Amino acid sequence: MSAENPKVLVVSPYPLSRGTPDGVKDYIRTLRPAVERKGVEYVLIGPSIKDKKNNLADHELGFAVRVGKAAGMKGTSYKGTTTVNFPRARRIINSEKPDIIEFHDPFAVPVTLETVSLAVRNIPQIFQHHALIEELTPKQRKLATLAHKIGYIRHVGKRVFEKHAVSPDTKAFWAGLLKESEDLYEVIPNPIDTELFKYDREKKELDGGKKIIIFTARHDEHKRADIFILALAHLVRNEIRDFEGFLTGEGDNTPEIKSLVKELGLSEFVKFTGTLPDDEFADLNARAEILVACSEGGEGFNRSIGNARASGALVAATRVPGQTFAYGPEETFGPMAEPNNPDSLASRIHDFGWKLSPEEKEKRRELGRRFVEESFSTDVVADKKVAAYERVIYERAA
Structure with missing residues (x-):
């Protein structure tokens, strides 16, 4: 494991399609070239999509289905991976040999988290939280907490070295829902490409x-x-x-x-x-x-x-x-x-x-x-991410 050129396996529960708007995809897509300029290799895992030409994922983990309402996302409809293809996840991890696995929105589709986590062998992990779900019903809150206990405590807990959130409110939401200290989370916001978006x-x-x-x-x-x-x-x-x-x-x-x-x-x-x-x-x-x-x-x-x-x-x-x-x-x-x-x-x-x-x-x-x-510029956010990867690697080696 190298602190100078770490390989990070980035897992998205949502399709990484170039042609469709999605906050998680845009976060990863915008950040990837910036962290790679700083010596970090990104390998992307996402759901399978039919439009292979516009698929940004390096590896596919199964076709996506609409899961918005089931996951408690009132008023929105999104697609996410629900695969339980453990052999495929193991093959990806064994072939890529990542230093770190980073899960984006890890509890949006908990089965994705569990599928990949069960295939992991002592690889440190990072959770990057995006969603702030204000309108969970009591039943949905119980389901989210249960998913956390099953996927996190049983399989992942000892390997999660850092938790990131895109805003202080997102940090407070997930810490409160999961009854954790906010001190466990670092705010690493969405990167904005200030070279693409310019003031003229x-x-x-x-x-x-x-x-x-x-x-x-x-x-x-x-x-x-x-x-x-x-x-x-x-x-x-x-x-x-x-x-x-x-x-x-x-x-x-x-x-x-x-x-x-x-x-x-x-x-x-x-x-x-x-x-x-x-x-x-x-x-x-x-x-x-x-x-x-x-x-x-x-x-x-x-x-x-x-x-x-x-x-x-x-x-x-x-x-x-x-x-x-x-x-x-x-x-x-x-x-x-x-x-x-x-x-x-x-x-x-x-x-x-x-x-x-x-x-x-x-x-x-x-x-x-x-x-x-x-x-929020890409370089500012990339510096925060690279510093986090270095901390994880040094902590793992200690």
């Missing part, structure tokens, strides 16, 4: 005087794209019409959101882009006056905010756990909106887009870019 002042002036307002999250009940649409309707009712709204991506709620746009007579103000290639997505962020993030119930982090701030966009966001960390101090960036409240959100959009002076906007853009560079 001239791009803010390319849309004929119209302000570009963007929503770049999944279209599901948790992300509340409907609140975004209702907030835009509020602007139009108040004779504010010099804007264009863009929704990127898609999701289970896309048909409902499109129907809402039509019902409210907003078709001339709202465009659905679908999933954009990286360069087009970065360009839209660079053109944006305001990003809107209106989740309710809590976020692990919300990288959309980081992408937008790095691109010089202002941010109107709801005040929910996790998202406040990505947003930054309200005394610097302005007050956040109340969740599930279109009027509150519309007020923030109006204040930031139409009431701030050009000088104040420019100041906030520059502060936002600097905040991301200093707190």
Whole structure:
């Protein structure tokens, strides 16, 4: 085992598909080149997908199924591995011979954790927590705790050297749910690619005087794209019409959101882009006056905010756990909106887009870019990860 060039087996319970939006996939994909420049080799394990051309995984662990509701993720639908293919897991580990195994969202699909863990022979492990699940029912909390006891205490506990979380709220959530000390967790946030997402002042002036307002999250009940649409309707009712709204991506709620746009007579103000290639997505962020993030119930982090701030966009966001960390101090960036409240959100959009002076906007853009560079840039996060890998290796060798 080498502290200079460690090999880390990175396990995702979710598909690592290049062409679809997913927070865990984007975290791993963004971080991989940065840690590899620092001498760490990443080997990725993820669910099997049919689109082999866009599969970022180096090894597949079985086809994914929809498990969102079963895992207690109210209002969202995601796919995760549910394989129990122990021989395949053993073959991967025996062939790669990793120094460390890092599990992302280890309890999202507990059987994945247990499958890989049973194949492990004295390899140190790291847990990286992303999800902050605020709306677990008592029954779901019991199931999550049981999964922890089975997969962690029986098979994994003595091999987990570190636990990471993408925000202080995520750390507090999992420590509280599992009745552990928060001191066991280190906050290592989502990496933001500040080379891809850049502030270009001239791009803010390319849309004929119209302000570009963007929503770049999944279209599901948790992300509340409907609140975004209702907030835009509020602007139009108040004779504010010099804007264009863009929704990127898609999701289970896309048909409902499109129907809402039509019902409210907003078709001339709202465009659905679908999933954009990286360069087009970065360009839209660079053109944006305001990003809107209106989740309710809590976020692990919300990288959309980081992408937008790095691109010089202002941010109107709801005040929910996790998202406040990505947003930054309200005394610097302005007050956040109340969740599930279109009027509150519309007020923030109006204040930031139409009431701030050009000088104040420019100041906030520059502060936002600097905040991301200093707190969440890929190099900053990669340094934290590499330091963690080195600690694990030295602790293991001691």
